[in-house]
Every structure is written in C-alpha cells, then in structure tokens.
Amino acid sequence: MAKRADASAGTPATAALARAGIAFSTHAYEHDPRAAAYGLEAAEKLGLDPARVFKTLLASVDGELAVAIVPVALQLDLKALAHALGAKRAEMADPALAARKTGYVVGGISPIGQKTALPTVLDESAILHETIYVSGGRRGLDLGIAPDDLLAVTGGRYAAIARSRASSG
Known part of the structure; x- marks a missing residue:
C-alpha cells in the first residue's frame, strides 16, 4: 500500500x-546547505547503506537529455x-x-514526476535491493521504492552504468 505523504x-514525484498506485515511503531529513554531496548526505542522515541510495543525474546523450540513476557512492559511466x-556519446x-x-x-531532482518524460536508465545494481531510495523532488526528501516499480513509473530500463570513483577515465 502506498504510504500517504503528508502535505508538506x-x-x-509523490503525486x-x-x-x-505504486507503493513508496517518504524519508525526510534536515538538509545542510553546506553538504558537498547531496546523495551521500541523504544516506548518512537517514542511516542507510549508500549502495541503496541512488542519485539522479541528467546527461546529454547524442544531444538529447536522458536520466541516469546510480548509487550515490559511485560515478556515472558516461x-x-x-x-x-x-548512442555514440554522452556528457x-x-x-x-x-x-x-x-x-x-x-x-x-527526482527521476519521478519530471516535467518532460526522458529516457531513463537505472544502474543494474539496484536489482540487489528490495527497496532503493531516490530523491523525492526536493532537497531533504528521499523516497523508498522497489526498483522495478521505479522503472515502471519512469518507463526506464536497467543497465550497468555506474563505476567506482577510483576508476576514472
């Protein structure tokens, strides 16, 4: 059952x-405007494993915008x-x-409820978790959602798109 989000x-995304009719949970925390990494801040403040907290990134793929969703402790492999x-190229x-x-x-930026529907790719590591956490559409709000439900509502797909921070280039 979808948890009813309070008005605040x-x-x-929650709408x-x-x-x-997709089940989700809301997780609010006090955002620190000095935080260097929003996703890592969310994982820390919510007491969650960073492997289950995903950041939403936008990339230009052959000149068209696309959404990439990767664990906060990793980087997007363009x-x-x-x-x-x-496509041939992404930045x-x-x-x-x-x-x-x-x-x-x-x-x-939430991957859900965006003004314009964009191609969406979720890193395949999400399938290891019953629930993952993504931005709820404002700083200081994350949503818990099943990865398959996230793809259903965004029309997205799984792919191996994350890499460790150590392996750059």
Whole structure:
C-alpha cells in the first residue's frame, strides 16, 4: 500500500506515484546547505547503506537529455550510458538545463514526476535491493521504492552504468 505523504512532503514525484498506485515511503531529513554531496548526505542522515541510495543525474546523450540513476557512492559511466541508450556519446547536462527540463532544483531532482518524460536508465545494481531510495523532488526528501516499480513509473530500463570513483577515465 502506498504510504500517504503528508502535505508538506507533497511533490510532483509523490503525486505521480500516488496516481500510479505504486507503493513508496517518504524519508525526510534536515538538509545542510553546506553538504558537498547531496546523495551521500541523504544516506548518512537517514542511516542507510549508500549502495541503496541512488542519485539522479541528467546527461546529454547524442544531444538529447536522458536520466541516469546510480548509487550515490559511485560515478556515472558516461560511455556505458551512451551504449545503454544506443548512442555514440554522452556528457553531463548543464545543471540549469537539468533543473528547467525536470522542474526540480539541482540536489533535489527526482527521476519521478519530471516535467518532460526522458529516457531513463537505472544502474543494474539496484536489482540487489528490495527497496532503493531516490530523491523525492526536493532537497531533504528521499523516497523508498522497489526498483522495478521505479522503472515502471519512469518507463526506464536497467543497465550497468555506474563505476567506482577510483576508476576514472
């Protein structure tokens, strides 16, 4: 059963999940504006394993925006994302463009309920977990959701798109 989000937690993401009848849980925390990494901050403040907390990134893939969802402790492998989408090239999207196209602020971009539906790829490591946590649509709010449900509501797919921070380049 979907947990009813209270009015203060209402975002386009929670509204989209409620409309779709998808079960989710809300997890609010006090966001520190000085935090260097929003996703790692969420994992720490919510007491969650960083492997279960995923960040939402926007990339320009052959000139078109796409959503990549990877664990907060890892990095997006842009070549792998391009390959997953049958493209030649991917680069990180301009943060201002990402905010404008999704309707969310950077650091609070949810993969759910975006203004424009975009191709979405979830790192395959998500299948190891019954529940993963993604941004709820504002800084200081994460949503717990089953990975398959996340893909159902976003029209996304699984692919190996994350890499460790140590293996750059």
